[in-house]
Amino acid sequence: MTGDTTHGLRLALRGATLGRAGAPVLDGIDLDIVPGEILAVVGPSGCGKSTLLRTLAGLLPALAGEVDEDGEPVTGPRAERALVFQDDALLPWRTVRSNVELPLAIRGVGRAERRARAEEWLTRVGLAEHAAKLPHRISGGQRQRVQLARALAAGPRAVLMDEPFGALDAQTRAGMQQLLVDVLRGSGATVVFVTHDVDEALFLGDRVALLPGGRVLPVPRPRERAAHTDPATVALRREVLESLTP
Amino acid sequence: MSGRWSLVRRVLSVVAALGLWQALTSYDINLWLRFEQFPTVTEVARAFADRVSGDAYWQDLTDSLTRIVTGFALAAVLGVAVGTAVARSRIAADLLGPVLEVLRPVPAIALVPVAILLFPSNEQGIVFITCTAAFFPVMVSTRHAVRALTPVWEEAVLTMGGGRRRVLWSVVLPGALPGILGGLSVGIGVSWICVISAEMISGEYGVGYRTWQDYTVVDYPGVFVGMATIGLLGWLTSTAVELLGRRLTRWLPRAESRPAALPARRLPAPAAPAAPSVPTAQERVRS
Numbered sequence: 001m002t003g004d005t006t007h008g009l010r011l012a013l014r015g016a017t018l019g020r021a022g023a024p025v026l027d028g029i030d031l032d033i034v035p036g037e038i039l040a041v042v043g044p045s046g047c048g049k050s051t052l053l054r055t056l057a058g059l060l061p062a063l064a065g066e067v068d069e070d071g072e073p074v075t076g077p078r079a080e081r082a083l084v085f086q087d088d089a090l091l092p093w094r095t096v097r098s099n100v101e102l103p104l105a106i107r108g109v110g111r112a113e114r115r116a117r118a119e120e121w122l123t124r125v126g127l128a129e130h131a132a133k134l135p136h137r138i139s140g141g142q143r144q145r146v147q148l149a150r151a152l153a154a155g156p157r158a159v160l161m162d163e164p165f166g167a168l169d170a171q172t173r174a175g176m177q178q179l180l181v182d183v184l185r186g187s188g189a190t191v192v193f194v195t196h197d198v199d200e201a202l203f204l205g206d207r208v209a210l211l212p213g214g215r216v217l218p219v220p221r222p223r224e225r226a227a228h229t230d231p232a233t234v235a236l237r238r239e240v241l242e243s244l245t246p
Numbered sequence: 247m248s249g250r251w252s253l254v255r256r257v258l259s260v261v262a263a264l265g266l267w268q269a270l271t272s273y274d275i276n277l278w279l280r281f282e283q284f285p286t287v288t289e290v291a292r293a294f295a296d297r298v299s300g301d302a303y304w305q306d307l308t309d310s311l312t313r314i315v316t317g318f319a320l321a322a323v324l325g326v327a328v329g330t331a332v333a334r335s336r337i338a339a340d341l342l343g344p345v346l347e348v349l350r351p352v353p354a355i356a357l358v359p360v361a362i363l364l365f366p367s368n369e370q371g372i373v374f375i376t377c378t379a380a381f382f383p384v385m386v387s388t389r390h391a392v393r394a395l396t397p398v399w400e401e402a403v404l405t406m407g408g409g410r411r412r413v414l415w416s417v418v419l420p421g422a423l424p425g426i427l428g429g430l431s432v433g434i435g436v437s438w439i440c441v442i443s444a445e446m447i448s449g450e451y452g453v454g455y456r457t458w459q460d461y462t463v464v465d466y467p468g469v470f471v472g473m474a475t476i477g478l479l480g481w482l483t484s485t486a487v488e489l490l491g492r493r494l495t496r497w498l499p500r501a502e503s504r505p506a507a508l509p510a511r512r513l514p515a516p517a518a519p520a521a522p523s524v525p526t527a528q529e530r531v532r533s
Contacts, residue, residue, distance in 0.1 A: 057405050079407030089398040093420045093497035102416065103406035136499040154406065 008035035008190035009069050009080060009158040011056055016065035018048060018055045024063055025051050026212055038184065038191040039216075040205030042198060044244055047212045049194040053162045056192060057083045069158070079107060082156035084147050084164045090135040096146050097122065097131040103154035121149035124183060141172040145179065152183065158190040165200070177203055198240050202233060210243045285467040293467035294474065302456075307475065310453040313369070314441045314483065317376025318434055325381045325433070326426055329388025330418060346385070354379035354436070355443045362448065372444040372452075379440035380433035384426065391425025392418055424498060427491035434487050438480045453479070 011033040019025040025048035033039050043049050054060040055067055058077040067074045069081070077083075082103070090099045100118040109117070122128045125145040130138050135146065144164055151159055165173045177200060184191060195201050201208050202219055209216045217239065220232040264287050269275075271286040285293075297303040331338040332346070354375050361371030399417045408416065445454030457472030 057401075059401055059404065077401075077404040077407070079405075081405065083401065083405040085398050085402065088396075089402045091399055091402075091417065091420070092499075093423075093495075102403070106403070106406050106408045106412055134497050136497075 007157065008037075008188050010035045010071070011158060011190060011192070012066070012068045013052075013055075013062075014066040014068070016055070016067055017063040018051045018060070019063060020060070021063065028065070031209060031216070033190055033192060035190050036188050037206040038193060038204055039207050039209055040201035040219075041192060041194045041209045041211060042196065042201045042240060042244065043211030045196060049196075049211055050162050052211065053083070053160050053192060053194050056158075057081055057160050059083075079103060079154055080156055081158045081160060082151035082154070084144075084151045084159065084161040086163045087140070087167045088135075088143065090143055090146055090150070092135050095132050095134055096127065096138065099135065099146060100150045100153050103150060107154055109154075117153055118149075121153045122146075125149045125179060141168050141176060144168065144176060148180065148183065152187065152189075156189060158192070159184075161191065161193045163194055163196065166195070173200070180204065198237060198244070201240070202237060208236075208240060210240065213243070215243070283466070285470055289467045290470040290474070293465075294471045297468070297471050303475075306451050306453050306456045307479070309451045310441060310445065311479065313372050313445075313452065314376055314434075314437050317373045317441065318380050318437045318483075320373070321377045321380035321384055321433060321437070322430060324377070325384025325429065326388050326419075328381075329385040329426075329429075330392050330414070330422070332385075333389045333392035334414075334418065346382075350382050350386075354440045355447075358444065358447050361444075368448050368450060371448065372441060375444045376437050376441045380430075380437040383432040383436060384429040387429030387432070388422060388426050391422035391428075394425070395421045424495050427487075427495065430487050430491070431484060434484050435480065438476065438483070442476055 011031075013029050013031040016029045016031075017024050017027050018029065025046075029052070031052075041049055041052065051060065055062055056074070058074050058081065074081075090096075091102070094102070097115070097118050100121055101114045104114040104117060119128065119131065122131050125148055127138075127142060127145055127149070130142065135143055138146070147164065165176045168176060181204065193201070193204055195204075205219050206221075207216050207218050217236060219236065220230065268287040270281045271284045272288075274282040276282050328338075328342060328346070332342055333339075357375055357378055358371070361374050362368075365371040365374060395418065399421060400413050403413050403417050441452075442454035442457070445452035446458040453472055453475050457469055457476070460466075460468030460472060
């Protein structure tokens with residue numbers, strides 16, 4: 001990933017305990033997320049994947065330890081760190097275009113430019129002709145593409161994705177993964193991608209972080225689905241799967 | 247087609263009700279219920295035509311409408327503001343909650359003595375009572391609707407860098423709107439009850455005042471003209487609220503099969519925030 005558009009954020013957790021007060025789910029986590037990388041986070045359900053993401057987004061303060069962005073402590077949500085949710089985080093009363101324009105409006109971008117940039121992003125995710133529709137008029141997969149466009153339209157330095165394709169069928173999912181790689185190529189943003197699907201993690205991630213332990217493993221490249229048969233990837237896949245079964 | 251039959255049925259039901267009234271009164275039916283003193287439909291219609299041609303009727307009508315529109319508009323603004331504040335802010339809930347909960351069960355019409363003590367003129371007192379009556383349904387449904395909002399909408403706006411004000415205008419108010427409109431629909435109905443009652447007790451002019459005056463001088467057809475006027479005005483105003491509501495919540499997913507012929511008569515929009523059910527067409531992503 002070459003950072004020509006934005007310079008990705010460096011996100012770090014040091015000895016962090018995460019969760020709600022009185023109910024920590026992750027304890028003593030150390031994680032260094034390199035600018036511009038795609039870090040796939042996998043782990044069994046309930047292990048704290050979403051908690052980790054919400055903490056990085058600034059929606060949930062750490063109970064102990066440090067959570068940093070570029071060396072500064074994360075104190076709350078910020079437009080620099082965009083969050084993509086699993087489903088239906090689009091505002092249902094706004095059209096597709098108007099949803100994508102929202103982060104730009106919040107940043108104070110003028111009406112004409114806002115509209116042009118929203119149209120541009122909708123074209124990139126293949127939804128230009130659906131711009132004037134309401135979210136419930138398009139399919140689940142299309143809505144996730146709109147969420148992606150909305151997250152990226154304002155040029156965030158980090159994109160935090162919480163099982164964004166979790167509710168989609170297998171075929172749509174594969175298409176979305178490829179789209180994500182294409183869209184992110186050259187954006188420079190740091191991406192944290194939470195999933196429970198090992199193959200998705202291996203396809204998307206530059207590295208894979210395993211929760212609840214926090215071990216990080218590099219993923220062999222090039223990024224191709226065919227590569228899933230090469231010995232290094234097969235070995236990694238086995239290792240990840242073993243870490244997921246207690 | 248189904249829309250036309252629906253209209254026919256509606257007209258038939260009104261005609262049947264009027265026919266029954268006419269039959270019972272013109273034959274002076276006197277079983278356990280006594281209809282001999284009751285004015286007939288034709289007597290009422292004659293009185294109605296007579297009243298409509300005079301200025302006093304329109305004066306009363308304008309007075310009542312002015313009172314209800316003023317009181318209801320104030321209640322809508324205050325109810326939404328207070329309901330939102332109580333739902334969103336712990337401090338507001340602590341400060342306002344107990345007072346509101348104690349005042350809520352008091353029927354607005356029981357506030358007539360308070361209104362007489364507080365306000366320099368009857369006019370303001372009546373508006374006060376109308377406003378209080380509509381305030382509580384609007385406030386309560388706003389509070390529920392705001393509390394029931396999907397948290398991801400707010401989190402999405404927060405992670406876009408939006409502040410409290412942005413969350414309020416871009417998420418809370420539009421998201422709570424279907425529920426708020428339910429409260430407004432109830433509120434306009436209660437407002438009519440209270441404006442008429444208040445006029446009967448302390449009004450000068452107005453449909454309620456006139457209806458009571460007619461009763462005291464034993465002008466029964468006049469009383470029924472008043473009742474019919476109240477019914478028609480009430481129906482008109484609640485239809486206006488309903489139409490406004492449907493216009494503002496066009497984003498709500500609606501069943502395609504619902505007949506579009508008579509949209510105004512439909513029930514108010516559901517109070518729950520929209521959880522759009524989706525026709526998930528399998529789609530292929532071009533990338």
